[in-house]
Amino acid sequence: MDFPRPRSVRPRKNCRLWSAADQGRKHARSGPHGTRQPQGVAQAAALGHHRAPLTEPSAERERINLIMAGGGVRLPAYVGALAALEEMGVEIVQIAGASAGSIVGSHLAAGWSVDQMRRLAIETNFATFKDLSLRGFLFEGGLYAGDSFERWMHTGLKGARFKDLPRDLFVTAVDLFGRRPFFFSRQATPDFPVSKAVRCSMAIPWVWRPLRWEHKLLVDGQLMPWIPSGIEIMQGSESGPPLRTVMLRLISEPRGNLPAKRHLWPWDFAKILLETMLSALENQRVSGSLWENTILINVGTVHSLQLDIGHAEKERLFQCGYDQARRYFHKKAAPPPSPAAS
Template sequence: MLLRIVLLRFSLGFLLFAGAGAATAQPATPRYRNLVMEGGGIRGIAYGGALQELEQQGVLRGIERVGGTSAGAIQAALLAVGYSASEIIAVVNATPVQRLNDGRFIFFGGSHRLVKQYGWYRGDQFATYMSELVARKTQQPNLTLGELHALAQQQPTRFRDLYTTGTNLTTQRVQVFSYETTPTMRVADAVRISMSIPLYFRAVLLDAQNNVITGTPAPGQPVQVLVDGGLLANYPIDLFDKPRYLAAGSPGTPDVRGNVFNPETLGLRLDRAEQIPLDTVVTGRRQLAPYDIQDFNTYMGALYTVALENLNPMQPEDWKRTVSINFLGFSPKIKRVTDTQKKLLMDSGRQGVQAFLARQPIQK
């Protein structure tokens, strides 16, 4: 089963965004302190419009922690180090996708890396570029998660704590990277792990202390192999469902995992148009919407959806804090998109947020 998901995740790539104008809106009273974003590849263009709408409605103003997986981790990291929604859109809109596909002698080199390092492309260029983006806002290209936390404590209106996910193939579990778990890890490396699409980008190796191993591991050195967090936690909406993240006096009893539903978490999720009506009913999703399979693309879409959804189950109450965004039938795979297509996805993201907020009780 895992091999199927690995092959399906092969198509996911760097999150692209495009600029678009937003209608003027009156700020709302902040209700959320945590923001989580799903992985989604090229479909994540829609997040640009969603974030602009959240910013205009005053929601981003109250966010203290941001988390995400794969493409969502990239977006979360930029928010964490101080980028506004418009700045994120501008940055990624100016980033050529092909810049991420690095490595000498692509065919023969890629074949060698695939066998020896578990990925066709190196992924080094992405890590370098992510470091540059971090430095633009912090003057520290090697900023660690612990150092980011210190900045968030000193300037809470500018910086936020970052939480990303990775799939640890060695331990066979999801691993969360944050100042709480890996304070000395670089922000760029935490994101690089989360977007390490299996077989596409080279896997990231960690030692027993969760330090990134550069080069070839020493003989006998314990090694952990990390790849894209989307294999097991594509939409980690429960990242902040722990008592320590709840507001003082919040009700709730921890479940067997120690989790407590956190109503101050908001999630952005990409879905099919046919699925969204089932996601937004009062009782929450009851089933996956059927697929009309007519060709190989729709076959792969159906296979990807049923596998990923069953590996990443949600609780019924999670839909109350989830913004469902229509990805308009786009595949998650890396490809160029036109300005018109970008605008369509941006508008869809904005509409998803508007529909979600319209269903919420008015805050006094």
């Protein structure tokens, strides 16, 4: 199966990292609402951007493996980081992702350009994925069926299976029956549809229905620690010398206290509990062995289940991912300080 090859993107400049004080800030450009399919996105008018000044590229292009953790609707931040990596000449060899990271990672592995992914992330109306299923909520563990999301992914990836992808991709889900992470990949599940694997990876319990497959009950990949295992699996599949693994990770800011209600409806309690749990998971401490190669992207108070997120907010997330990735690689490339004169 043939996929398009990546093209370059020109991101905007001078976007600050998100803070709560920025909420409601207007941006000069936003796209139309309601985009459902990638075909319409690919035909959208080109966005005008300004390229930030670059340092001199190194003579040897760095090759890395890339991990993108969860993040829900905040996936434009990952796309912004990819734009920075592309501009700085970083080659991504293998990709691993969970939840939002698997959405972006699967499109990257299928050959989508950063520009195409940016348009997709910003112009897609995530609220169209609310395919309510009362039966699913009562008996199958998910308020939304997830079928609408899977069709959207299937169309964008042209029905690709893992063996069809130009790049190695590892999509992470959690098997509740086995109580451990499960990795979809070319090696383990060559004929499995990528769209269905990503659906498993973003199936937050009680929000999207989990998927049963081969005696497994698969849910969101961020519900258990998986990154050390993911790094080990990627390194085991490499044919050449081991590559550095870089992790993109989103962190959020406190949203403030909720109004103290005397009575809470069950769905209000479930929503508060779920948002608190997801926030705690994404703000876990990064271990020392991973810290050096981790790029933290501050997404502010935007939470992962904010399906009605607007265009301006998505543009901001894109720019924050772009800025933080550039800072990281510029810092890595900077020469060490000269010793003080004695």
